Every structure is written in structure tokens, then in C-alpha cells.
Amino acid sequence: MAAADSGYTTGAGRDDTDLRRRNVASYENANGQHVYKVDAEDVKKLKIQKKSGILEILDEWEFIIAPIVFTAFALFTRLWKIGLSPIVTWDEAHFGKFGSHYLKREFYFDVHPPLGKMLVGLSGYLAGYNGSFEFKSGETYPEGVNYTFMRIFNALFGAVTIPLTYYTARELNFKRPAVWLMTLMVLCENSYATISRFILLDSMLLCFTFTTVLCWARFHRLQHKSFSIEWFAWLFLTGLSIGCVCSVKWVGLFATALVGLYTAEDLWNKFGDLKMPKTELAAHVVARVGGLIVIPMLVYMFSFYLHFLILENSGPGDAQMSSLFQANLRGTEVGKDSPLEIALGSRVTIKNMGYGGGLLHSHVQTYPEGSGQQQITCYHHKDANNDWFFYPNRxxxxxxxxxxxxxxxxxxxxxxxxxxxxxxxxSHSVAAPVTKADYEVSCYGNLTVGDEKDHWKVEVVSDAASSDRSRIRTLTTAFRLRHTELGCYLRAGTVNLPQWGFKQIETTCAKNASPRDVYTHWNVESHVNERLPPGEAKNYRSPFFKDFIHLNVAMMTSNNALVPDPDKQDDLASQFWQWPILHVGLRMCSWDDSITKYFLLGNPLVYWGSTASLGVAGLIVLWYLIRWQRGYDELRQTDIDQIHYSGIYPLIGWFFHYLPFVMMGRVTYVHHYYPALYFAILVSGFCVDWMTRPLNKTVRWGVYSILYAATIGLFVLFSPIVFGMQGPNKNYAYLRWFNRWRISDA
Known part of the structure; x- marks a missing residue:
């Protein structure tokens, strides 16, 4: 209405309490209505009420608006300039190549489970890539490889971690300022942003770690709704997330351990509740076994089922698998035209049938200790040093x-x-080089020089194709080799020799080997004898479960062999103690001035603040334990639960993800700390939230504003290491706060 627009309003239909009226002049308008002039103070009050209404709406819908805003910034920080560098960067050389194998359907071997690498292959498929590029480190991507799309695919997993952090913090019952702080810490963590921008597994690992924590936190909040549909849904989703994170990298087992500890505590508390019927307790146990053990195992196994299903062609990883598995791959040479039965004079390769077993192997190098004779090992790479002749005894x-x-x-x-x-x-009565309880096995003498210690008795164990066990057959016959003089059995376990043995599998003569010990079982894999006709090609399937276990043991064996080489300097490797204090970063590519450079380094405030919070959280718990022992009863049950589940459990999660790298002997890098860093961020959020609760609202928001500004400011300051440093590296010398931060050579 015109009157209203000009600062007037009519009295018709108005509640006298809406506005405070003054005794002011009025007049009749053309319609005979009384029009009152509104006081300026009333106009101001209307504006305040309108503003207050908007704030109430924003407050009410904050749980949707805030994560949308955070996610928008996450997409920017993870995607902006993502295709700037056209070269294969850091471990893109590994995981891009593995993705290529899926597109070519070639069998390969790697120490990590297959889910993440299958997703890399999916990104290549969606990008129209045919798998022909070799992904050599430092090589420029050809025009036919849409590496930008593949990087975007990976970066989306990194972007998703930001809303996941927001909702996890809400489920852990943090106040809104702390929720925003933790979300901002993940958003502005430079190392998270950097590593999400390349064709790697880490963004997927972090994403599924975050989903596991969110699902666990939500499931915990629903304990008062046990056996409801929502309760079962979040239990199922927790198990699904555990299965996914373990199917990307075995680091996911540490998140599994955290959920397992919570479950054990929860069931123990229910066991102590005498009011709970035994049938209900049993139902809780069954539900958790199904949701947190069966479902993760099914997800993990299904990823390997897809892995075997897709990789149907012979490839570079064949030798890690059993002979029967290899024989069923398309294009394989295993079993092809091999005579069926083994005769004296046959040239063969002999495969150990233990999980992760290799081919019986020797080379001219000798043992540095013991007999000093020629080494015997098991080796997965196929070469002429794996070939043996069956000859008569002396x-x-x-x-x-x-x-x-x-x-x-x-x-x-x-x-x-x-x-x-x-x-x-x-073999002889000399202790093996590593497994001292066994005898050493070596190569000795020649066709004319030797003794009875060269004699081995063939003992057939089984045959996959025939009930006739009288002879040795290619591929299908499992047999043992018993030393006639010592009575021990030829065995190849999962122990790797030191560097002098090229990290190959130790092969010994086991004194007390059980007949069921599959590491003493062998089969002939390839067979050449010109006097025998080639065998007929038959399809002897290898059972999935056996292949599944075989590959996982092989992965474990190879992973354990990834130890630092004292004879080589690895400038990229780092030690566990360096990570929490941000002592070192990592150059992801060549540091030539002509290329775009990326440096893996965290946000100093996020790292140092989260590390300090680990000690602060411990002191908070210790403080209240002492006061409780002294008889002070100042904490409500809700406060105790907050400390327990929002402080102590994230702290335990950090220990679970960090301590294994303290104890393990394998080579380590800065990105191994990233899952643990997330739990440290949750702990820091707990500490700030808890310590600012007694403060008044103005002071509390002042503290948070400083933390927000510092977190964002440091991210912006170090943003060149995220989005790419172009030109001479000396231009970025201002970011080299410490000598160990090798951002610049200046």
C-alpha cells in the first residue's frame, strides 16, 4: 500500500499491541480511513523483528545450510586448477597403472586390496581411457588420457570428507562453534586438499574412514532406539563402511579395531545390566556379529570377487597366484602344451602351494653365513633361474x-x-639363515660331484584331476620333497631373506613339518620334455576362497618386505615421530623450475594444534579422575558421556592409527599419518569445545573467530603447495619456515 511505503500505515485490521502508538495527528484519507503517522522508533523495531526472523530461519536450517556452504568451498579447494600439471605425479605412476590393468583386464599384483584401484579403473573408463598409457613417473599425459577427469573423480572423495566431518561433529554432540571449527580444520588442511587432487587411493581411504566414524557416532546416539529400523540401518552402514575402508587399504583395520573396542565395551555394559533379558542380550550380540563382522567380511570378499572377475587375462602379477589359477587366465603360458606326466630328464618349474608361494629358485650368489653355498629361495618373477631337471639319484x-x-x-x-x-x-645340518630351527637348503656340486644329501624323496599328497596318485602330473599333483638323510621337508614360508638374498622368500628344510603344512606342498607349474606329447587343455578351476586367501597372504608377505634399504637414501621416506610435529614434508614431483610443483605439507595450526590437544585431552581426563577420586561429584552423566565418547574414543582412534607405524619396520611416508590426523582433529575439537563452555557467549565466539581466521589464513598462505607452484622454486622460499620443509632450495 502506498501509505505504508511512505512511512504510514492504516489502523484497519491492526492489533493495538503490534506497535507502540504515540498521540500524534491523524487525518482521513480519500476512503474515509484514519491514517496515523508511524514513529521512527516503530520503523526501527519492525526492521529488528524482520532481521530477527531471518536469523531464526538461518539458525533453524543451519544443519543444511552450513554443510552446503562448507561443501562448496571443499569443491573449490579440491578442484580448482586440478588439471594444471600435465605430468604423472608421485604415486599416480602406481595407481594409474593399476587402473589401466582393470581396463585391459590383465591380472596384476599389489600390496593393497582392490576396491580403491577398481574405482581408479572406473574413473578411467568414465573418462574414455582405454588403458594403453603406462603411467611412467614424470611422463607427460598424452592427449588420449583425460587425466583431469580421473583426478576430479578422486577429488570428489576428498570433498565429501568435509560434510562428513560436519555431521560427525554434530553426532558427537559438540556445540556449533566447535562443529564449524573441526569442519574448517579438515577443509583447510593443506595436506588433505593436496593429496585429494591426484589419482591416488588416499582420498578414498580418508572418505571411508570418515564414513565409518560418522556411522559409528550415529549408531551410538541411537542406543535408546535399539532394534528400530533406523538403528539397524546405521549398524548396517557402519559395517558397510568398515568393509569399504578395509577394501581400499589395510589401514582400515585400525578403524575396525576402534569400532570393535566400542562394541565390546557396549556389550559388556549390557551384560552387566541384570534387568536386560538374556534373549535381548543375545539379540544384541547376534546383530553386532552380523552388522560389524559378517557384512564387512562380505564387502571385503566381494571386492576380491570382482577383482578376479574383471582381471581374466594373463598379466604381470600371475606368478603371485597358484598354478591352477594362472592356468585359467586367458593368454597364459602356464600349462600350455605342457606334457601331462613328469619323467626323468624333464625340465620343470616347481611352485610352492603355500599361500603367497613362489617358484623354487636359485642364483649364483651364495649365503654370507652358514655353508657359504649357492642360495636357494622362492621367487615370484618368472625367469630361467626357476628351471630344474628331474634326475636319477646317485x-x-x-x-x-x-x-x-x-x-x-x-x-x-x-x-x-x-x-x-x-x-x-x-641340504645339510646347518641352521637356516633366518628360521634357525630349520636346516639350510642350498645348491651344491654338479652332475658328477655330490653325495646322498642331494637326494629327495617324492611324496604325493593329492591330485586335483585324478584319484591315481602313482605319478607326478603337471599342475594338478601336490607333492612333498623329503630329504632322505635328514628326514626334513623342503619348505618355503612367508619369511623374507635380508637384502643379501634380494628380499626373496626363505626356503628351508623343516624338521617337524606337519603333513597338512601347505608350505611343504609343491606342484609342477611348467613342464618341457620333447619326448613327451603335449597334454590336453583341461579346465581345472581354482576355488575362489583358496585364491582369496592365497592373494591376501601374498599381499601381506610383500608388504612386510617393504623395509628401508640401509644402502639407499630415500629422500621421500620419513619416520613416525616427524609426522605429528610437522617436521617434514614431501616433494611429489621433480623440483625443476619448468614444471608445476606440489609439496605435501599440513596446515601448521591444524597439525600443531591437534597434536597439542592429544596431551590436553589426556590432562582433562586425568584432572577429572583425580577430582572424582577426591570425592568431587561435579560432572553430570551427560558430561561423562561427552568426555567418554567424544574425547576418549577419538583419542583411542588416534593411537590405533598411529602406533602401528611406530612398531612396524616397513618404509613409511608422511601420508601414512593422514587417517590418524583426522582423529587428532576430533580431539582438538573436543578440547576447544570443553574448555570454552564456561566462557560467556561473546568471549567464546571471540576465541573461535581467532581460530577460524588463523586456520583459513594459514591455508591461504600455503595454498601454492596445494594448487601448484609455478616458476622458480626460490619464489616460494617464504614458505620454508624450517630447513626440513624442502619447499624451496633457496
Missing amino acids: SQPEFDPEAPLSFVADKQVVRLVHAQTGRNLH
Whole structure:
């Protein structure tokens, strides 16, 4: 109405209490209505009420508006200039190549579970990539590889961690300023932003770690609604997240341990509740076994099922698998045209049937201790040093290639002669180099020089294709080799030799080997004998569960072999103590002035603040324990629960994700700390939230404003290491606060 627009309002239909009226002049308008002039103070009051209404709406819908805003900034920090560097950067050389294998459907081997790498392959498929690029480190991407799309695909997992952090903090019952602080710390953590921008597994690992914590926190909040649909849904989602994070990297097992500890405590408390019926307690146990054990295992196994299903062609990782598995791959040479039955004079490769087993191998290098004779190992790479001849024992006439064929039979005593060096497989009463309880196995002598310690008795264990176990057959016959003089069995376990043995698998003669010990079982993988006809191609399937265990043990064995080499300097490697104090970063590529450079380094406030909070949280818990012991009863049950689940559990999560790297001997890098860092951020949020609760609102918001500004400011300051440093690295010398931060050579 015009009158209202000009600072007037009519009295018709108005509540006298809406506005405070003055005794002012009025007049009648053309319609005969009384019009009152509104006081300026009333106009101001209307504006305040309108403003207050907007704030109430924002406050009411903050749980939707805030994460949307944070996610928008997350997308910017993770995606801006993501395709700036056109070269293969850091571990893109590994994981991009693994993605290529999925697109070419070639079997490969890696120490990590397959889910993350299958997702990398999916990103390549969606990008229209055909898998032909080799992803050599430092190489420029060709035009046919849409690396920008593949990086964006990975970066989205990193962007999702920001709203996940927001909702996790809400579920942990933090006040709004603390929720925003933790979300901002993850958003502005430079290392998280950097590592999310490349074709790596870490953004997926972090994403599924965050979902696991969120689902656990939400499930805990629903304890008062046990067995409701929502309760079951979040229990299922927790198990699903555990399965996913473990299927990307085994680091996910530490998140599993955290949820497992919570579950054990929760069930123990329910067990102590005498009012709870036993049937209800049993239902809780069954539900958790199904949701937190069965579902994660099914997800983990399903990722391997897809892995085997997709990788149907022979590839570079064949040798890590059993002979039967390899024989079923398309394009394989294993079993191809191999004669069926083994005869004296046959040239063979012999595969250990233990999980992760390799091929019986020797080379000219000798043992540095013990007998000093030629080394015997098991080795996964296929070369001529894996070839052996079956020869008669020394009590029999020398092998005559023109004599009638003599097939190797069960209980027969034979010699195994190394094809490349002509030495005999040999054992003696000398302790093995690593497993001292076993005897050393070596290569000794030649065709004419030797003794009875070169003799091995063949003992057939089983045959996958025939009930006739009288002879040794290619691929299908499992047999043991018993040393005739010592009574021990040829064995290859999961122990790796030191560097002098090239980290290959130690092979020994085990004194007390059980007949069921699969590491003493062997089979012939390849077989060459020109006097025998090629065998008929038959499809002997390898059971999935056996292949699943076999590959996982092989992954574990190879992972344990990733130890630092004292003879080499790895400028990228770092030690566990350096991570929480931000002592070191990592150059992700060449530091040439002509290329775009990236440096993995965290936000100083996030790192140092979160590390300090670990000690502060411990002191808070200790303080209240002492006061409780002294008889002070100042904490309500809600306060105790807040300390317990929002402070102590994140602290335990940090320990679970950090301490294993303190104890393990494998080579480590700064990005191994990133899952633990998230729990440290949660702990820091708890400390700030708890310590600012007694403050009045103005002071509290003042403290948070300083933390917000510092977090954002430091991210912006160090943003060149995230978005790419172009030009001479000396231009970024101002970021090198310490000598160990090798951002610049200046």
C-alpha cells in the first residue's frame, strides 16, 4: 500500500499491541480511513523483528545450510586448477597403472586390496581411457588420457570428507562453534586438499574412514532406539563402511579395531545390566556379529570377487597366484602344451602351494653365513633361474636321454638339478639363515660331484584331476620333497631373506613339518620334455576362497618386505615421530623450475594444534579422575558421556592409527599419518569445545573467530603447495619456515 511505503500505515485490521502508538495527528484519507503517522522508533523495531526472523530461519536450517556452504568451498579447494600439471605425479605412476590393468583386464599384483584401484579403473573408463598409457613417473599425459577427469573423480572423495566431518561433529554432540571449527580444520588442511587432487587411493581411504566414524557416532546416539529400523540401518552402514575402508587399504583395520573396542565395551555394559533379558542380550550380540563382522567380511570378499572377475587375462602379477589359477587366465603360458606326466630328464618349474608361494629358485650368489653355498629361495618373477631337471639319484645309472622314458613316481628318490648352474638341490645340518630351527637348503656340486644329501624323496599328497596318485602330473599333483638323510621337508614360508638374498622368500628344510603344512606342498607349474606329447587343455578351476586367501597372504608377505634399504637414501621416506610435529614434508614431483610443483605439507595450526590437544585431552581426563577420586561429584552423566565418547574414543582412534607405524619396520611416508590426523582433529575439537563452555557467549565466539581466521589464513598462505607452484622454486622460499620443509632450495 502506498501509505505504508511512505512511512504510514492504516489502523484497519491492526492489533493495538503490534506497535507502540504515540498521540500524534491523524487525518482521513480519500476512503474515509484514519491514517496515523508511524514513529521512527516503530520503523526501527519492525526492521529488528524482520532481521530477527531471518536469523531464526538461518539458525533453524543451519544443519543444511552450513554443510552446503562448507561443501562448496571443499569443491573449490579440491578442484580448482586440478588439471594444471600435465605430468604423472608421485604415486599416480602406481595407481594409474593399476587402473589401466582393470581396463585391459590383465591380472596384476599389489600390496593393497582392490576396491580403491577398481574405482581408479572406473574413473578411467568414465573418462574414455582405454588403458594403453603406462603411467611412467614424470611422463607427460598424452592427449588420449583425460587425466583431469580421473583426478576430479578422486577429488570428489576428498570433498565429501568435509560434510562428513560436519555431521560427525554434530553426532558427537559438540556445540556449533566447535562443529564449524573441526569442519574448517579438515577443509583447510593443506595436506588433505593436496593429496585429494591426484589419482591416488588416499582420498578414498580418508572418505571411508570418515564414513565409518560418522556411522559409528550415529549408531551410538541411537542406543535408546535399539532394534528400530533406523538403528539397524546405521549398524548396517557402519559395517558397510568398515568393509569399504578395509577394501581400499589395510589401514582400515585400525578403524575396525576402534569400532570393535566400542562394541565390546557396549556389550559388556549390557551384560552387566541384570534387568536386560538374556534373549535381548543375545539379540544384541547376534546383530553386532552380523552388522560389524559378517557384512564387512562380505564387502571385503566381494571386492576380491570382482577383482578376479574383471582381471581374466594373463598379466604381470600371475606368478603371485597358484598354478591352477594362472592356468585359467586367458593368454597364459602356464600349462600350455605342457606334457601331462613328469619323467626323468624333464625340465620343470616347481611352485610352492603355500599361500603367497613362489617358484623354487636359485642364483649364483651364495649365503654370507652358514655353508657359504649357492642360495636357494622362492621367487615370484618368472625367469630361467626357476628351471630344474628331474634326475636319477646317485645310486642309479646316470641319466641317459636316449634310454626308455622313466616317469617320476610316488615314493621315488630323485635329484633336482638347477638348469642354469648345474648344481644339485642340497641340504645339510646347518641352521637356516633366518628360521634357525630349520636346516639350510642350498645348491651344491654338479652332475658328477655330490653325495646322498642331494637326494629327495617324492611324496604325493593329492591330485586335483585324478584319484591315481602313482605319478607326478603337471599342475594338478601336490607333492612333498623329503630329504632322505635328514628326514626334513623342503619348505618355503612367508619369511623374507635380508637384502643379501634380494628380499626373496626363505626356503628351508623343516624338521617337524606337519603333513597338512601347505608350505611343504609343491606342484609342477611348467613342464618341457620333447619326448613327451603335449597334454590336453583341461579346465581345472581354482576355488575362489583358496585364491582369496592365497592373494591376501601374498599381499601381506610383500608388504612386510617393504623395509628401508640401509644402502639407499630415500629422500621421500620419513619416520613416525616427524609426522605429528610437522617436521617434514614431501616433494611429489621433480623440483625443476619448468614444471608445476606440489609439496605435501599440513596446515601448521591444524597439525600443531591437534597434536597439542592429544596431551590436553589426556590432562582433562586425568584432572577429572583425580577430582572424582577426591570425592568431587561435579560432572553430570551427560558430561561423562561427552568426555567418554567424544574425547576418549577419538583419542583411542588416534593411537590405533598411529602406533602401528611406530612398531612396524616397513618404509613409511608422511601420508601414512593422514587417517590418524583426522582423529587428532576430533580431539582438538573436543578440547576447544570443553574448555570454552564456561566462557560467556561473546568471549567464546571471540576465541573461535581467532581460530577460524588463523586456520583459513594459514591455508591461504600455503595454498601454492596445494594448487601448484609455478616458476622458480626460490619464489616460494617464504614458505620454508624450517630447513626440513624442502619447499624451496633457496
